Amino acid sequence: MVVLASKSKSVAEAAEAAAAELVSVRRAGGSSFINLPILYPDGSFVTLKLDQAAKGIRVSDNGFAYRELEAIGAGRSFAKTAMSVAESLDLQADRRSVYVDVPEEQLVRAICDVGIASWQIADRVYSRAAEEDEAEIEDYLRDRLTKVFGSKLKAPDQNKIKGASTSEWEVSAIVEQNGKRTVFHAVSNHANSVFRTSAAFHDLLALQERAPNVIAVVRSKSALGSKFGILAQAGKVIEEEQPDEVYLKAAA
Amino acid sequence: MHPLQALAEAEKLISVFPGWSDAEPETDYMWFDAPLEIGGVTEPGFVLHGGCLRYQPERHVVFEVRVSRTLGRRCVPLMRICWRSLKGGHTNPRREGAEFCGVRLGSTHFHTFDQNWHAEGGRMRAGNLRMAWPIEQEPQSFTELRELVGKRFRINNIDVVTVPNWEYRLDL
Numbered sequence: 001m002v003v004l005a006s007k008s009k010s011v012a013e014a015a016e017a018a019a020a021e022l023v024s025v026r027r028a029g030g031s032s033f034i035n036l037p038i039l040y041p042d043g044s045f046v047t048l049k050l051d052q053a054a055k056g057i058r059v060s061d062n063g064f065a066y067r068e069l070e071a072i073g074a075g076r077s078f079a080k081t082a083m084s085v086a087e088s089l090d091l092q093a094d095r096r097s098v099y100v101d102v103p104e105e106q107l108v109r110a111i112c113d114v115g116i117a118s119w120q121i122a123d124r125v126y127s128r129a130a131e132e133d134e135a136e137i138e139d140y141l142r143d144r145l146t147k148v149f150g151s152k153l154k155a156p157d158q159n160k161i162k163g164a165s166t167s168e169w170e171v172s173a174i175v176e177q178n179g180k181r182t183v184f185h186a187v188s189n190h191a192n193s194v195f196r197t198s199a200a201f202h203d204l205l206a207l208q209e210r211a212p213n214v215i216a217v218v219r220s221k222s223a224l225g226s227k228f229g230i231l232a233q234a235g236k237v238i239e240e241e242q243p244d245e246v247y248l249k250a251a252a
Numbered sequence: 253m254h255p256l257q258a259l260a261e262a263e264k265l266i267s268v269f270p271g272w273s274d275a276e277p278e279t280d281y282m283w284f285d286a287p288l289e290i291g292g293v294t295e296p297g298f299v300l301h302g303g304c305l306r307y308q309p310e311r312h313v314v315f316e317v318r319v320s321r322t323l324g325r326r327c328v329p330l331m332r333i334c335w336r337s338l339k340g341g342h343t344n345p346r347r348e349g350a351e352f353c354g355v356r357l358g359s360t361h362f363h364t365f366d367q368n369w370h371a372e373g374g375r376m377r378a379g380n381l382r383m384a385w386p387i388e389q390e391p392q393s394f395t396e397l398r399e400l401v402g403k404r405f406r407i408n409n410i411d412v413v414t415v416p417n418w419e420y421r422l423d424l
Contacts, residue, residue, distance in 0.1 A: 021356070024340060029307035030421035035340030042332075042363070042380040045340030063279030064339065067303070071380050073320060073327030096278040129326075130378070189378060223370055 036115040040068050041126050046115050053101040059110045060099035061118035068122040077125045085120045089113045130190030133219075137186035138172045140240055141217050145173050145184060148247045152177045161212065163203030171200065172217070175251055181212035182251040186240075187231060189219070194227045201234035215250050254374050259298060259319060260330050260365040262290040262406065266300060269412040275306035282306055282416055288317070288407070295319070297327075300405070302413060309418035310394060311336035315401045316381075329381050331405060332363040335390075335397045342384045352385065360390045362404060 022037040035045040049062040066078045082093035091100045091113060098117045102110040145153050154174045161183060162168050173184040183204065187197045201214040214235035221228050221239060231237050236250050253261075267287040275282050283303040287294050297320030304313045316332040334342070337359045346354035350367075363381035370377050377383065391397040394415050402410030 026338070027423050028311065028338060029305070029309070030423060031307070033338045039343065040339075040380070041382060043342045043344060043382040043384065044334075044337065045343075047339040062305075063276070063281055066279070067281070068380055071301075071316065071318070071327065071329050094278050096276060096281075126379070132326075220370075220374070223375070 034111060036111070038115065038119045040064065040119070040122050042068060042071070046119050048111060048114055048118070050107075055101045056103040057107055057110075058099055058101050059107070059114045060097050061114055063096040065098065065118040065121040066096045069125050072126075072129060074125050074129060077128070078121065081121050081124050082117075085117045085124070089117050091117055127190065127192060130188050130193065133190070134186050134188040134193050137188065137217060137219060137240055141172055141184060141186050144240070144244075144247065145175065148244045149175045149177070149251070161204065163200065164206035164208075165203050167203060169200040169203065174212070177251070183212045183214045184217055185215070187216045187218050189223055189225075189227070191227060194224070194230055198230050198234040205235070213251055256319070256328065256330060256376070257365075257369065259290070259295065260317070260369075264288045264290055264405070264407045265409050266407060266412050267294045269414070272302070272304075272414065272416050280306040284413075285318075286413070300407060300413075304416050304418070305338075306419055307421045308338065309420060312338045313394065313397060313416075315397075315405070317405055328376055329363075330376070331365045331368075332381050332384075333361075333387070333397075333401055333404065334363075334384075335360050337361075344383050350383070357384055357386045358390075360387045361385060362387050364404075 024035045026033050032050040034048045034050065036048070038046045040046060047062070047064055049060050051058045066075060069075050069078050079093070079095055082098050086093040086098050091098055098114060098121065100110050100114060152175050154176060159172065159174055160168050160170050161174065171183045172186045175182045175184065185197050185200070187193050197216055201216070204214055205211045216231045216235055216237045217240050218224060218231070218237060219240060221237060224231065228237070238246055238250050265288070267289045269286050270284050272282045272284050281303060282305070283301065285299040285301050288298045288300055289295065299318055301316045301318055302314070313335040314332060317330045318327050319330060320327050341359050342357045342361050343355065344350065344353050361384040363384040367383035367385065368377050368381045387400070391400050398410050398413055402408065
């Protein structure tokens with residue numbers, strides 16, 4: 001009992017201390033800056049700047065999401081993404097920032113909305129960048145498969161295949177040899193890419209005796225971390241730069 | 253050695269310091285991208301980026317070494333130093349065994365190349381240099397920061413970077 005009581009007290013103290021750290025505010029250079037408990041891709045906290053405005057208080061992300069995009073050369077993606085996110089949350093966006101002017105009684109909600117918007121903008125663009133990685137692997141894969149399988153590789157406009165659910169899946173490539181189909185699909189390290197591939201492969205394997213071979217092609221198995229297990233449960237996994245024999249063996 | 257590792261580890265020089273930009277009207281951000289050279293050759297798309305806010309003198313300064321994969325398009329940040337950041341410090345992912353994993357670092361920290369390099373994958377880790385080390389002795393001025401950046405990034409003429417034209421505003 002004593003131990004439990006002591007632990008309980010300690011957890012309570014830890015919880016209070018952590019909660020007190022989750023949101024912080026400081027005044028600097030004539031503006032107030034609020035740090036929120038959500039993280040940008042660089043590991044810093046989503047931060048908002050508050051200033052006096054004609055119609056109350058301006059809550060702005062001060063371009064912090066834009067800077068995240070600019071760091072990976074995706075600054076040009078900001079305007080379009082910000083406009084879409086801002087519209088859904090009834091905010092405004094310019095070329096570099098997302099913001100809203102509100103009376104003081106709406107400040108809490110405005111801080112939540114602008115904070116979420118800033119995070120979403122960065123997250124969406126970073127997710128898309130991961131999909132571009134998938135496209136790069138796909139380009140490479142197409143060249144390799146042409147070299148390895150020649151005329152057995154189906155044309156790109158025939159890269160759709162139905163699973164047991166009757167859902168149609170678009171895959172990177174399909175090879176047909178000895179009456180058997182083999183599906184190759186390029187997978188990036190991003191979770192969405194892994195989950196989508198896993199769902200497609202499970203649906204295709206559910207075709208049972210009509211199921212094709214399914215092969216995920218990745219840059220590096222080890223770079224996938226724990227997500228490798230999810231892919232490996234669904235099908236064979238090879239690395240894009242492995243020798244031709246590995247491609248042939250996987251498709252056999 | 254992978255080309256990105258070679259860029260990170262090389263002794264570098266700033267080819268030309270272009271000066272700090274005017275403050276962006278939307279964000280007050282002032283910045284520069286200075287081309288970097290190695291052994292007398294300016295590497296394409298390889299720059300030192302510097303950034304700060306017009307009304308935040310002696311705080312919220314960032315220096316970052318970046319390289320463009322394709323000129324004018326995708327960029328890969330290689331290392332970064334944040335000084336007195338207003339963004340609440342930094343947290344590393346809770347990766348077991350990694351140093352400073354899951355803890356909150358202060359507002360001055362160093363996103364090193366080695367921490368963010370995925371050796372087996374031959375690439376930078378996902379995210380935007382999401383791993384960092386604390387900097388124990390915080391630089392006390394922009395000049396001290398500049399010296400630290402020169403040492404850690406191996407940029408031997410870092411003193412060509414001028415002090416930004418900050419403006420002072422009262423905290424009312």
